[in-house]
Amino acid sequence: GESVGLHLPTLSVQEGDNSIINCAYSNSASDYFIWYKQESGKGPQFIIDIRSNMDKRQGQRVTVLLNKTVKHLSLQIAATQPGDSAVYFCAENGGGGADGLTFGKGTHLIIQP
Amino acid sequence: DTGVSQDPRHKITKRGQNVTFRCDPISEHNRLYWYRQTLGQGPEFLTYFQNEAQLEKSRLLSDRFSAERPKGSFSTLEIQRTEQGDSAMYLCASSLRAGGNTGELFFGEGSRLTVL
Numbered sequence: 001g002e003s004v005g006l007h008l009p010t011l012s013v014q015e016g017d018n019s020i021i022n023c024a025y026s027n028s029a030s031d032y033f034i035w036y037k038q039e040s041g042k043g044p045q046f047i048i049d050i051r052s053n054m055d056k057r058q059g060q061r062v063t064v065l066l067n068k069t070v071k072h073l074s075l076q077i078a079a080t081q082p083g084d085s086a087v088y089f090c091a092e093n094g095g096g097g098a099d100g101l102t103f104g105k106g107t108h109l110i111i112q113p
Numbered sequence: 114d115t116g117v118s119q120d121p122r123h124k125i126t127k128r129g130q131n132v133t134f135r136c137d138p139i140s141e142h143n144r145l146y147w148y149r150q151t152l153g154q155g156p157e158f159l160t161y162f163q164n165e166a167q168l169e170k171s172r173l174l175s176d177r178f179s180a181e182r183p184k185g186s187f188s189t190l191e192i193q194r195t196e197q198g199d200s201a202m203y204l205c206a207s208s209l210r211a212g213g214n215t216g217e218l219f220f221g222e223g224s225r226l227t228v229l
Contacts, residue, residue: 009153034217043117043204043220044156089155100146100206101218103155 012110019080021107023073023090030092034101035064035075037086044089047075077109085111115139117221119205125227126195134190134224138207145188146218147180148204156204156220162188174199195228202226 013019025033031052036044048059050066050073057064063076073090087108091101118137126132138145143164148156159178160170164185173179177195182188192199202225206218 036220041222043206043222046217046219049217091155100148100158100161102158105153105155 008107009105010108010110012112013080014112015080015082017080019075019077019084019109021075021077021088021109023075023104025071025073025090025092025104027092027094027102028071030094032093033064033066033073034091035062035073036089036091036103037084038089038106039086047088080109080111082111082113085109117205117207117219119203119221119224121224122222123225123227125229127229128197129194131191131193132195132226133192134203134205134226135187136190136205136207136221137187138205139209139219140186142207142209142219143185144208145182146206146208147188147190148206149174150202150204150223151200159190192226195226197228200226200228 011021034049035047037047038044048062048064050057050064052068055066061078065074075088077084087106089103089106091103093101117139120135124132144161146161147159149159150156159173160180161168162182165182177193180188180190190203202223204220204223206220208218
């Protein structure tokens with residue numbers, strides 16, 4: 001079936017650099033997307049969301065970009081800090097159907113000192 | 114703490130035993146979801162409730178899995194006759210459904226199951 005995936009299982013960046021985490025989705029009915037952060041041993045934590053009527057949304061140090069033409073989602077983290085180390089998941093709603101959110105496999109962000 | 118709470122956080126059981134996990138959602142949330150997460154994977158949807166009604170259960174992994182939300186507040190997920198392949202983190206999430214699309218899900222810390 002259709003699913004959400006991420007391009008890289010691991011991303012290593014230097015502390016202070018910007019990070020970009022990518023996600024490709026295949027369900028064209030999806031109109032709502034969320035990025036979650038999951039630290040070891042904890043549940044996923046909401047970072048930022050975006051609806052399909054937007055192509056960019058900014059939060060505190062984070063920006064989500066949505067390209068519906070190529071079904072691509074990205075999360076940009078500015079000035080990466082050690083506390084940003086976690087696994088990042090993108091999730092999509094499949095057009096608001098009964099299945100809640102569909103998650104990708106995740107990208108493990110590693111911060112190098 | 115007014116977030117989603119799950120109990121127990123860890124459960125070790127022997128194959129063939131039954132286990133039950135409890136989830137208390139955020140109090141004003143009318144939707145409650147159960148997900149399973151195995152190592153290195155994203156959460157996998159199992160079932161969800163709107164108030165006390167279980168609106169989707171076809172994604173439960175087998176007939177050994179069942180969930181209830183009898184009064185529209187807390188929920189339980191039961192796994193009967195556990196198998197080693199059931200070892201995973203079981204996550205509960207809640208949301209406030211308002212209008213059309215699925216909104217943000219608030220997750221609990223999960224219940225980690227180990228089947229020996």
